[in-house]
Amino acid sequence: MKRKIGALEKVEADLPNLQHKIRRDPSSYKDDFANQYSQYQSLLSLFLQSPTTASDSGLVRLGDLIDFISHVAECYPSATSGFASELMQLLELERTNRGGILDADLRDKLVGCLVLLRRKEILDSVALLNCLWPLLVETPSKSFRTLLFQKIVSDLRSSNAKSKNHKLNRSVQQLCYDLIAAAPDSPKGLWAVKLTRELWKRQVWTDAKAVSIMSLAALSENAKGVVGGVRFFLGGDQERDEAAEEESDEGDAPDMFKLRHQHSIKKKSSKNEKALKEAAKKVKRQEKKKQGHQQLNFSALHLLHDPQSFAERLFATHLQPDHPKVKLNLEQKLEVLSLVTRLVGMHKLTLISLYSYFLKYLTPKQPSVTSFLAYLAMACHNLVTPDTLEPLVLKIANEFVSESSAGEVASAGLNAIREICSRQPLGMTDTLLQDLVQYRKSKDKGVQMAARGLLSLYREHNPELLHKRDRGKDAALGLRSGEKQVARFGEVEAGGIAGLDLLEKYKQEQRQLGEGVNEEDEEEKGWDDWDAQSDSSEGSEGWINVESDGEDIDISDSEDEKPANKKAKTVDEIEQPVDLKSADVEKEEDLLVSKYAMTHILTPADLKKLHELRTDAAITANLPAHQRKRLQAQQAANATRKDQDAALSAQDIEGLASLSKKLTKAEKIALAKGDRGDGAKTEMNDHRSTTSRRKDKMRTEGKSTTNKEKARRKNIFMQVGKARRKGKRSLVEQKNVLKAHIDRSKKGGRKGNRNLR
């Protein structure tokens, strides 16, 4: 009789089998595990004795055993206490030996097993990252690097998933920082840049330390590190926002209305009901997540420590010297320049040598000159002295804007001048401006529009520079009445909150609607309460006194009759945001706009209302739909432009240059067909009727057409029979048909609107 063989006695009894059994009952298989562990140890010491000459089958066996042990390690914590450190020693050996000693598969397996041990909480994150990070930096194998990078990022993400693991973050950030700081000229710093950028994108790192790593990279002596750092500042935040948006888009909430409708029609079953409930839960969860997701993320440019010295050092190391330490090509230089000018424009830094640096690049023959022009415009702000800008503007005018230059060149020049002057209107002289404005008579459309842009800019900002006939009605009237004052150099307008007047008006209306409470009484009552409380904090009172002094200076001319105790009231309101409601009540009628914000603290509800009012005001309901839409779009564009701290690109400078060029016939046909030069289809220049465009859209979306349309498209062969028969109808039939037709038309068509009558 053939003996039955037990599962583990077979030669092919494999480790996965044993692993499965151990999982179910660790204590019973302790001996088997001990045997396998000692086998692993023997093979390991065999391997360590002569790593290079180890046989393939031995390595495979070792890999299998490592895999097996790391999968069941949590069942025997005491027996496998040294396991993780042994694996890390192996990887350390791989790192220290040049060229690596481990087989590629075994190496990958080791990393995978370590990550597995980390997930089982046998190993802690800091130890794991301390092991993997040097490997990532030093290994020559590309595939291994990608694996390591992926593992490191995923580990950092998972350990920051529930709450920020500050300790871990700090240690890893220190690793990154040290890597760049220790050897600024080595290409290894790129890994620090890559890791930081990835984690910034995933919103794992959002603090100043990450930004300082990148600023260090931007100042390093390796071209890749420099470009990586600079690109982070230019595009890192945008990338982060996009990633966040994508994430929120990912889980599409189920349409509850549709589901409920379906549920009311479908067969009722507990399963369906459960599905409906799940969907409702999901919707709720997502809504909660959306509302709760209000992370305050500062942009990298704002988190930068000491932007002035950073911009100075960037400029001094990479752009200014003739032979910089790091050789950057033009494209890379432009990126650095973009960052420097962005910083200067955003933080209003003073970097005098930057402007003279631009001088030599401002010729039409300079490659990618439009970018230079755009960056020059970005570097301008109202604290740049006019005499530094004047030669630049003059040079642009001389080089670009002339009758003999091509239309694109002239329009680019004019656009650039407009952008510069919109940031610092004082950089322009009247003769030059009057010359430039003449170009609005040009035949070239691009030039024409650019010149008009300049004209309208100066009508608003400084109409005195223009000829009298060019000033326009509003500007002329404003000048005569003295309303239009030219802003002097360094003058700062008193800041206001957009739409505050609307809010004030709204509040007034509410009050008038509301009650007839005696305001004076109310005021005094409030007074008593606040006085007592304000005594307690003297330090804050001192602070407020300073502010209320300023208030006096600002509005002394308009508000003379104001009671003296007003000042003290301000103090108390600031300390007592809870009592805002009553504060609103006692507001005087004749308060200035700016006054409202000074005397009240805007609650979140107020801010929300303000936003609402602003949008309402913008969309005047009596406008026709298309105009309203255009207005909205314009506003949105303005808002985004302001948000981005006026990042300007070459496209803005080129502007409508495409209008200057005369199109060939072929190009016109292509445009009419709806494809642009770069191969992308556009709807803008599609010269078809709106109806046909709409129909086409409907068809591509797979939506149904009207019955009329269907009748028109009906196959001819389906109608042939009917048409044939039509001729052969008898008189009675003919009569009936006609009668039915008349009846139908009386009823109001085939569908009939009898119900209405």
Next chain:
Amino acid sequence: MGSSNRKKKEKKQDFQKTKLKVGKARPKNTNATDTSFVAKSIYIKEQSLTEKAPEKAVRFHYNLSLASSKNESQKKDALAYLAHALTTSRNAANGLQDVSSLPVSAGTILSKTQHLIMDENAAVRSNLLRLCRSIPATLLGEQDLRRAALQAYAAMTHLAESIRKDGLEMFSWLLEASGDAVLSTAGTWVKGLQTFSNLLNWHPSAVGTSGASSWTSTKPTSSKTSSHSKLLVSQLNTLAQFLRTGLTPSKTDPAQAGHTASCLFPLWHTEAHIISSKSDALSYLNLFGAARNIEHQAYETFEERVAIFRESGFLEAYRAGVKEIKKEGGETGRAGSVVEKALISSAST
């Protein structure tokens, strides 16, 4: 609606269920893989024929390389050839080992083939054992012996019983061929003790804490099948051999020793002063390796081995284990008593 109808049909077709009909072949899945192609292979029209056979050394190298092939029969044949070549060279020299006749050193042969002890094929393993026995053990260096011992330990703890058995045989060959030399290398002695205690479930820690009192605990030795008990017997025998070699002083012929001493009369402890015949004479200093712990330490003399055997509690554990085993009686019991004898001899020394 001519064209649109056709398009609609085409669209629908993807989602329609194909009908199965009786008597007709089942339609192929859309994701079925076409396996009708024939693999391309290289044909060599002519054999390379030469007048004379390749030299012995060349053939030896060739077969040695074949030993790490993936094909089982190739491995088997290569091992058989190597074993044959080794025995013939030995015979040709009339029992004296002719070093020059071997194209490769004995250590290299062993290190290149030893991993086959964990091969799945039984024939390969048995051929490897034959090869091992034909290798002149005196030519093996310390490192080779250590590697072979580690490989044997690994095989002894393999999941498959047949491999365990062959591993035991290889180990006992090692002990026979160069017993003292094997056990004096770094890491073999304690590692061996641990392996056996794992295999027989005689753990030093268990004796101290719970003792043998836990009579309810399942005794893996008695509950298993006959093949297992055979394995157990061979494990016990090998253990006895292992203990005997490790715990007793290596025998030196007193007459021979006296003769050599008289030859070198005025000199004393000559072997300490002359250049060592070992390949790595200073290996005990561990100049280049990682720091060693108890397990990886080298125990060169039998006194050291006895000391560590007692200190780390193996003696107690083994005694308790033997006591249990002897109760079983039969072949197993007899093997147990052999182990006991080895233990007693160690206790007396």
